[in-house]
Amino acid sequence: MSERHFIVHQSDAGWQYTFMGTITGPFKSRQDAIDAAIEAARGEDSDCEVVVQDSDMRRETVWRADRKG
Template sequence: MSESHFIVYLRDGCWQHTNRGSVSAPFKTREAAIESAIEDARNSNDQGAEVIVQDPETTAETVWRSADENGA
C-alpha cells in the first residue's frame, strides 16, 4: 500500500494541499486545489498515490487514485 497521500483542506480561508510535509497553497477554490493535487499525484509516478479531501466538517473523501486511473 502506498504512503503517498495528497491531502486537500481549507486553512485560514484558503484551500491548500500537502504531501509528505510539502504544502502547496493558496488556492481560491476547492476544485483548484483538487486539480493541483491530482496533477502532483500523477507526476509523483507512485502507482498507489491518492488525493483525499478533508472538508471543514472533518469528513474525508478519496477523490482520485492512481491505481483507478491506470486500471489496476
C-alpha cells in the same frame, strides 16, 4: 487509504494541499486545489491518492493512481 496521499483542505488563506509535509497553495477554490493535487499526484512514481478533508476531519478520496482519472 494509501500510504502516499495528497490531502486537500481549507485554511485561513484559502484551499491548499499537503504532501509529505509540504504545503502547496493557497488556491482560490476547492476545485482548483483538487485539480492541482491530482496533477501533482500523477507525477508520482508510486501508488498514491488525493483526499479532501473537511472541517470536521472527514475524508473523501477523490482520485487514486490506479483509476488514472
